[in-house]
Amino acid sequence: MKDLIDKLEKNQILTKEEFVKLIENRTPEAADYLFEKARAVRHKYYSKDIYLRGLIEFTNYCKNDCYYCGIRKSNKNAIRYRLTKEQILECCKIGYELGFRTYVLQGGEDPFFTDNNLIEIIREIKQNYPDCAVTLSIGEKSYRSYKAYFKAGADRYLLRHETASEEHYNKIHPKELSLSNRKQCLRNLKEIGYQVGSGFMVGSPYQTTENLVEDLLFIKELNPEMVGIGPFIPHHDTPFKEFKGDNGELTLFMIGIIRLMIPNVLLPSTTALGTIDPNGREKGILSGANVVMPNLSPVNVRDKYLLYDNKICTGDESAECRHCMENRMNKIGYDVVVSRGDIKPKTI
Numbered sequence: 001m002k003d004l005i006d007k008l009e010k011n012q013i014l015t016k017e018e019f020v021k022l023i024e025n026r027t028p029e030a031a032d033y034l035f036e037k038a039r040a041v042r043h044k045y046y047s048k049d050i051y052l053r054g055l056i057e058f059t060n061y062c063k064n065d066c067y068y069c070g071i072r073k074s075n076k077n078a079i080r081y082r083l084t085k086e087q088i089l090e091c092c093k094i095g096y097e098l099g100f101r102t103y104v105l106q107g108g109e110d111p112f113f114t115d116n117n118l119i120e121i122i123r124e125i126k127q128n129y130p131d132c133a134v135t136l137s138i139g140e141k142s143y144r145s146y147k148a149y150f151k152a153g154a155d156r157y158l159l160r161h162e163t164a165s166e167e168h169y170n171k172i173h174p175k176e177l178s179l180s181n182r183k184q185c186l187r188n189l190k191e192i193g194y195q196v197g198s199g200f201m202v203g204s205p206y207q208t209t210e211n212l213v214e215d216l217l218f219i220k221e222l223n224p225e226m227v228g229i230g231p232f233i234p235h236h237d238t239p240f241k242e243f244k245g246d247n248g249e250l251t252l253f254m255i256g257i258i259r260l261m262i263p264n265v266l267l268p269s270t271t272a273l274g275t276i277d278p279n280g281r282e283k284g285i286l287s288g289a290n291v292v293m294p295n296l297s298p299v300n301v302r303d304k305y306l307l308y309d310n311k312i313c314t315g316d317e318s319a320e321c322r323h324c325m326e327n328r329m330n331k332i333g334y335d336v337v338v339s340r341g342d343i344k345p346k347t348i
Contacts, residue, residue, distance in 0.1 A: 001030035008260035009037050013220055019213040023253070031253055038259040038288030045264045046290045048334045051341025052325070053135065053268070054100035054296040054318075056091045057305040058083040062108025064139070065174045068204060070235035070306045071108050077237050079304045082112060083297075085121050091296045091318075092125055096132070098322045099338040103129075104158070104293060106137040113138070115145050119152040126153035133340045135197075140181060143188045150192050157189045158197035160228055163204065164218035165211045172204055172240075186222060195343060197226030197266070202254055203247025204232040205240050212254065220261055225343045226291075227258050227265050230272035233308035245308070248276045252287040259288030264344045266291050275312050281325075282332050291341065292329070294321035 004014060004022045014022065022030075059082045060071045071078055083091075092103055103125060107113070118138075125134055135156035136149060146157070161182050163169050169179040189196045200215045201207075219227055231247035234240050251273060259267060268291040269284025277283065281292060295302060295313055302314040313321055326336045 001025060001027070002033055005030070005034050005037055005260070008257065009041070011260075011263070013261070016210070016213050016217070019216060020209050022257070023209050023212060023250075026253055031249075031256070034253065034256040034260075035287045038256040039286065041259055041263045042267075042288050042290050045344045049290070049337045049339070050285065050329045050334045051102070051266065051291045051339060052100055052322070052336055053102045053104045053291060053293040053341070054091070054095040054098075055104045055106060055293045056083070056088055057106050057295070057297045057301070058088055059107035059110040059113060060301075060305045061110040061112060063111060064109050064177065066177070067172050067174070067239045068201070068232065068235070070237060070308060072238060075237045078306075081301045081304050082110065083301070085117075085124070087298060088121055089124060089128065091298065092129060092132075094318050095296045096129055098319060099336075100296065100322075101129075101131060101338060101340045102133040102135060102156075103296070104135040104137055106158075109139040115148055119148055122149060122152040122154050131340070133342070140185050143192075146185075146188055146194070147192055150194060154194070156195040156197065156226070158199075158226065158228060159186055159189065160197075160199040160201075161186065161215075161218065162200050163207065163211055164200070164214040168204075168206060168208075168211045171206045183218075186224075190222070190224075195225040196222075197228055198222055198224045199226075199228035199230075201232045202229055202251040203245065205243045207232075216254075216257065216261065219258065223262065225266055226268075227262065228268050228270065229254055229258070230270035231276055233272055233275060233310070235306065235308045246276055248273060248280055248283070252283055255284055255287040255289055264346050266341065266343055268293055271295075271312060272308065275308070275310055282328055285329065285334055286332060292325050292336075294318070294325050296321075
């Protein structure tokens with residue numbers, strides 16, 4: 001396995017067969033070797049700095065019905081909410097005082113938030129905090145809408161493709177959604193000029209090793225600035241409630257691979273990793289990640305934005321999340337920094 005990991009480190013793309021071999025024949029020893037190489041690469045670009053993203057989950061209404069998601073429109077047990085513009089701005093104010101310089105506005109695809117609503121919110125955030133980045137994570141929109149948000153001041157856009165296999169995509173999404181449109185949205189975002197984030201679930205129902213390889217090859221082709229991956233965790237009010245969701249070890253291995261594939265990528269260690277393992281986020285950083293995303297949402301709505309079961313940190317105040325994360329990173333030898341946390345150029 002070391003020879004394949006060495007090829008990745010030299011920025012040589014593996015064949016499909018080599019990727020399958022690497023993933024299916026991984027061992028603890030191979031993982032340790034991969035993580036050692038991945039840490040060396042991320043230290044080259046980012047030293048031991050950890051970038052914070054302040055997550056504001058502003059609506060859990062969604063018009064989509066993805067089979068794996070706890071806020072899918074068919075979930076009649078979900079307690080729905082929307083934050084007002086004033087509440088969102090208050091989250092930003094609290095976050096700024098805590099050292100956050102990137103805000104991530106994340107929500108379901110909620111028709112209530114029109115382009116005009118979103119543009120007004122983006123503009124006001126940028127006006128109040130010109131030294132901060134605004135990231136949107138609000139799903140599939142038209143080219144025109146993406147352009148309007150960008151013009152209003154949005155810097156980044158997160159849109160996980162979830163799976164690059166059309167056959168697999170159709171098994172975990174309703175027929176109204178299409179992988180081709182998802183991929184086109186990502187290409188539109190790149191063309192407009194966003195710093196783009198994509199990503200996928202690891203261990204989702206019906207996923208094969210070949211599907212994971214397709215994800216890696218698509219990520220390599222897209223060359224996004226950010227890649228967010230996390231383990232599939234079932235939600236009790238979805239069609240996939242009976243599926244197993246303990247995929248942390250494989251998720252960490254994929255993080256290491258992605259760090260070597262795109263050396264300067266912004267790579268989060270996700271809340272989902274921390275949900276399945278008390279030390280999951282630390283392990284993500286030690287596997288090659290360099291971003292963490294504490295929650296700035298009001299405490300009274302956090303337990304309502306449940307994409308999956310047993311999500312952590314739903315009862316913590318923003319300051320608690322921030323300081324807890326800093327302490328966790330310090331304990332493994334890393335430093336949370338006050339920074340927008342933009343991507344470093346590949347020329348280093």
